[in-house]
Amino acid sequence: MAKVYRNTNGNFSEETLINLTGVQNSALALGDYDNDGDLDIMLSGEIEGGDSITKFYRNNLIGTNTPPSMPTNLNADISGQNVVLSWSAASDAETISSAGLNYNIYMGH
Numbered sequence: 001m002a003k004v005y006r007n008t009n010g011n012f013s014e015e016t017l018i019n020l021t022g023v024q025n026s027a028l029a030l031g032d033y034d035n036d037g038d039l040d041i042m043l044s045g046e047i048e049g050g051d052s053i054t055k056f057y058r059n060n061l062i063g064t065n066t067p068p069s070m071p072t073n074l075n076a077d078i079s080g081q082n083v084v085l086s087w088s089a090a091s092d093a094e095t096i097s098s099a100g101l102n103y104n105i106y107m108g109h
Contacts, residue, residue: 001022
């Protein structure tokens with residue numbers, strides 16, 4: 001069985017309200033697919049017997065994540081046809097290390 005653990009100030013406890021399907025050879029992604037401010041789970045892998053599954057688990061708990069801070073110190077280094085974007089690390093009320101936050105970037109014309 002796959003399990004979710006809650007991190008409360010560095011203390012981990014099993015989240016008993018969430019029942020995930022047990023998988024092996026698996027992948028897991030966290031994101032806010034329904035845009036309600038909390039993390040949802042996508043779980044993919046092989047179940048017992050070798051069949052493959054992909055499941056989405058919608059987070060219906062009351063708490064929500066605060067959006068990360070806006071990027072600061074934006075920089076674009078241009079070299080020929082290449083552009084390297086950089087900015088200072090973000091922060092939010094729930095994440096201990098800013099390495100756990102990222103931005104999605106869309107570029108178009």
